[in-house]
Every structure is written in structure tokens, then in C-alpha cells.
Amino acid sequence: MPPLRTGPMISSVTMATRSRLGESLSPTDSIPGKRFTSKSSRCICLPAADSDRHDTIGAASGSPGASSIQTRERHQVDLRDDAPAEQPTTAKSHRAAVPGLVRRHPALTVLCLLALVLVIGVGSWLFVLNNRIGDIPRFEADFDREDRPERVQPAGALNVLLVGVDGRGDDVRERIQDGETGILSDTMMIWHLSEDHQTSQVVSVPRDSWVDVPGHGQAKINAAFSWGGPELLVETLEDTLDIYIDHVAIVDFEGFRDITETLGGVEIEMADGSTENLEGEEALAYVRERKSLPRGDFDRINRQQNFLRQVLWDITRTGTRSNPVTMTNLIGDLSKLLLLDDDFDDGEIRSLGLEIVRKGAGEIDWMTVPTDGTGTSADGQSIVNLDVERARELFEAISKDEFEEYRKDNPVDFLPKKGEVL
Structure with missing residues (x-):
């Protein structure tokens, strides 16, 4: 700086x-x-x-x-x-x-002071970020294989797989680092950051999506993580969606409790017109709920995206990002809930962090992967059928930074506006 x-x-x-x-x-x-x-x-x-x-x-x-x-x-x-x-x-x-x-020139004076405050705010955030990146734990990962899809995204663009796991009290990150299996992935989102870092897309994949898991046959996609950890999940997603995933970030839901407490709660606009300040266990219950919602996992996906959208808005408010104490606590909270692949270098993390602070949630398109309804598997499981052809077209457009052209001619299942999420 x-x-x-x-x-x-x-x-x-x-x-x-x-x-x-x-x-x-x-x-x-x-x-x-x-x-x-x-x-x-x-x-x-x-x-x-x-x-x-x-x-x-x-x-x-x-x-x-x-x-x-x-x-x-x-x-x-x-x-x-x-x-x-x-x-x-x-x-x-x-x-x-x-x-x-x-x-x-009082107006010009105010503008100069405002610019100085913003510079100090971003500078404080970057100082904290630079000193805390090393606190985020890593896991050993080898995603390379002979039949991996071609990487079509521009050099500066990234596809990051966000995996939500629910340890419910256990330090699930240590178990993943130790190579332990049997851990289910409750949430899967693919976050694309464009080459110029001006736009982002987050695409959720339902955990009940019925796919072919390499070496195991057809199953729900969250079983891939349970059977083979991050490597098998990446291979399954890449084979199914024909997408190249650059990095993996595993998120422990338990850590959301600390983030909401640091922020003093997260205000969520409800579909009935009310506003609720969710903190701690209430926030966890909001993103976990599925059975009482009319569309089940699809509505839960909307809730998770809606919650993340609001958290990003709150983190990137000027009053929050210009407060070194709050930002130090937030980054400390993030280091407690994140687990990254060991190839995810500090420069890329710093770039993503700066983009979040600069843009917030305003320039992120939130959506769900194209599906073809729900059904029941041969062994009686409730499943989601992916529209694989449309899904591959979507991810090709996103990876190539061509989403704006794609959305003009294709339907997209976007996250509803604030106040419209059930």
C-alpha cells in the first residue's frame, strides 16, 4: 500500500x-x-x-x-x-x-476526507488479512488426473468449490486433514471470479443430486465427499458438469455462530415482511432448516445463499471494514471455520479477500444449477435429477466469463431478492 x-x-x-x-x-x-x-x-x-x-x-x-x-x-x-x-x-x-x-469548497473537503477514511479502512483490513492468512489451515490435495476437463477460464479467473460440512461440535477440519472418511458435505457451491475481478457467480449444487460417483456407481453427490473426501468430490463434479475446479474451500457450519456474534447478529428480511436479527444458534438453525420448507433442499439452498449474501453486505459496510478490531475478530473467526487446499496460495486468497471488501455482495450473481425435477432412486432415496446438458452449458459460459451473454438467452434459477426468500 x-x-x-x-x-x-x-x-x-x-x-x-x-x-x-x-x-x-x-x-x-x-x-x-x-x-x-x-x-x-x-x-x-x-x-x-x-x-x-x-x-x-x-x-x-x-x-x-x-x-x-x-x-x-x-x-x-x-x-x-x-x-x-x-x-x-x-x-x-x-x-x-x-x-x-x-x-x-466544503463538498470537496468532505470528499477528500471520505476518500482518506476509505483508504484507511481498506488498509486496516489488508493489514489484518496479511497477518492472519497463515492462520487458515490447509489440507493436502491432489486433483490432477489424466482425464480431467480442460481449463477454459482465462488466466486470472478462478473456480472455487465451497463445501459446507456440519461437524456439530467436532473439529471436522482436523478429521479431513487426517484423511478421515464418512463426513457428509451438506452444501456445495461453485464460486467463479472473473478475470478482471469485476463480477462473480455462485452456483449451488443440491446435495441430493443423483450422479455417477467414480468407482462407486450412481449415488447422491454428497456421498462422494463421504467416500473419498475433497478429491473424489472434485472428480465427481468435474466429470458431471465438465468444469475445471481450481481450488477447494471447506467451511464448517459451526463457525458461522462466531461470525454472527462478532457482527452483532445478521438481519434477515423474511418473506412475511418482518426482519429478524439472527445470531448464534438461531443463525445455524436458519441455514440448516429443510424439512419444514415447501421445496425442501431447494429452499434451504436459497436460505444459505441469502444468509451469505447478507453476511457479505454486513462485512463490507464501511463502519465494519474500517474498524481494525472488528476486522481482526472477523478474520479470526474465518480462520476457525475455513480449511483450504494446500495449493491455494496467499496471493490468490488476498486477491479474493480484497475483492470481497471492494465489491461486497452487490456484484455477485447467486443461482442454483439447472435441474430436471425430483424423483426416487431404485433403492427408495429421494433424489434431484440434474439437467446435465444445461448445467454444462451454464458452467462453460461462467468459466469463460461469458455469463452475461448466456443469461440473455437462457433461463437461470436466480436467488430471490431480499424479503422473498422463504
Whole structure:
């Protein structure tokens, strides 16, 4: 993060400019091809130096930042041959001039202060993130195999599989790290981040989806995780949906309780028009519920996405992200509920984290994979039938950053708006 430019430093350079413009050129002075007016001096915030140089605007004449700005100002005023010598700006003239600028341009002053607050807020968040990434545990994973689908997403884009597991009190992450089987995956979402990091799509896959699990035959897709852990689940999803998954993030539902408590609760707009502040066990009950909902697992998927959407909104509020204590606690909570594959490097995590802070939930498209109704398996299980052809078309468009074109001509099962989720 480049050094912050403080108010006095910027104002000092600005007043030097005002002095040169105000004393050397009156509003009626002119130069062939040029016209100068008093508006030329109405500047509070100056452009920052090139970010890759990280120049700091300093009061000392020898600093690179000051030199570059003074040079640009001289180009504006030294066009006349008879221009008087530059007069130094005294501390007295500086103090006298700044209140005048503030009085004449209060809106610009507010904007400058707001920008500074946002920079400090994001900077605090990044400082905490950089120091806590190492706290997130990893598991050994080998997703490579000969018949793996081709990776079609652009170089900077990512497909991340989010797997929700419910340890219900046990440290399920340690069991996964130890290679233990028998753990069911209750939630599966594929999160795509575009190459330019401007858009994201989150697609949920119902846990009762009836698929062919390599080496085991047909079964519900959540059985793949139970039989072979993250590797078998990735292989099953890639084979079924013809998608290349870059990374896996396993989420323990138990950790949501701590996040909601750190945030002081998560306000959810209910379908009946009421608003409930869910915290702790109430939040867990909201995302777990299935049997009492009319569409069962489909409505539960909507609840889970709705809850995550609201959590992201709350985390990315300016008041939250600019509070180092709150952000430290939140990232500490995240480190307690996340388990990442060991190829998920810190740079990618940092990039995703910054994108969440910058964009929040506003630019994320939430949806469910195309399905072809429900049914019953030969052994009597209630199952969800995937529309495999449409699902593959959807994931191809998403992976190639072509979702906006896809949605124009194809139906998409989007997450309902706030207040419309059962």
C-alpha cells in the first residue's frame, strides 16, 4: 500500500500553486493560445504519483513526489517570458489560505476526507488479512488426473468449490486433514471470479443430486465427499458438469455462530415482511432448516445463499471494514471455520479477500444449477435429477466469463431478492 499523503503536505503544494497563479497571472492575463482564470487555482486534492513508484508528496524540495508535482505546476505558469520569480509560501500564508478554501469548497473537503477514511479502512483490513492468512489451515490435495476437463477460464479467473460440512461440535477440519472418511458435505457451491475481478457467480449444487460417483456407481453427490473426501468430490463434479475446479474451500457450519456474534447478529428480511436479527444458534438453525420448507433442499439452498449474501453486505459496510478490531475478530473467526487446499496460495486468497471488501455482495450473481425435477432412486432415496446438458452449458459460459451473454438467452434459477426468500 503506498504511503498516505497527509493534508498539510498536499495543502502546502496547493497553496504554492495558488500563490504562483494568483500573483503571476490575473484573470484577464492571456498568452497566445492560452487563457488563465482564477478557477485554475481551485484545487484541493492533487493527483497521486504513479502507484508503481510509490512517491510520497513531501514538504522537502528534494522528495520525488514534491519534485514531480512542482514540475507539473511550473509547466502551467512559466509559459510567459516575463513571469516573476516564484515566491515561497510561508507558514502564515498557508494557515490563512486553507480556511478560505474549506469555506468555498466544503463538498470537496468532505470528499477528500471520505476518500482518506476509505483508504484507511481498506488498509486496516489488508493489514489484518496479511497477518492472519497463515492462520487458515490447509489440507493436502491432489486433483490432477489424466482425464480431467480442460481449463477454459482465462488466466486470472478462478473456480472455487465451497463445501459446507456440519461437524456439530467436532473439529471436522482436523478429521479431513487426517484423511478421515464418512463426513457428509451438506452444501456445495461453485464460486467463479472473473478475470478482471469485476463480477462473480455462485452456483449451488443440491446435495441430493443423483450422479455417477467414480468407482462407486450412481449415488447422491454428497456421498462422494463421504467416500473419498475433497478429491473424489472434485472428480465427481468435474466429470458431471465438465468444469475445471481450481481450488477447494471447506467451511464448517459451526463457525458461522462466531461470525454472527462478532457482527452483532445478521438481519434477515423474511418473506412475511418482518426482519429478524439472527445470531448464534438461531443463525445455524436458519441455514440448516429443510424439512419444514415447501421445496425442501431447494429452499434451504436459497436460505444459505441469502444468509451469505447478507453476511457479505454486513462485512463490507464501511463502519465494519474500517474498524481494525472488528476486522481482526472477523478474520479470526474465518480462520476457525475455513480449511483450504494446500495449493491455494496467499496471493490468490488476498486477491479474493480484497475483492470481497471492494465489491461486497452487490456484484455477485447467486443461482442454483439447472435441474430436471425430483424423483426416487431404485433403492427408495429421494433424489434431484440434474439437467446435465444445461448445467454444462451454464458452467462453460461462467468459466469463460461469458455469463452475461448466456443469461440473455437462457433461463437461470436466480436467488430471490431480499424479503422473498422463504
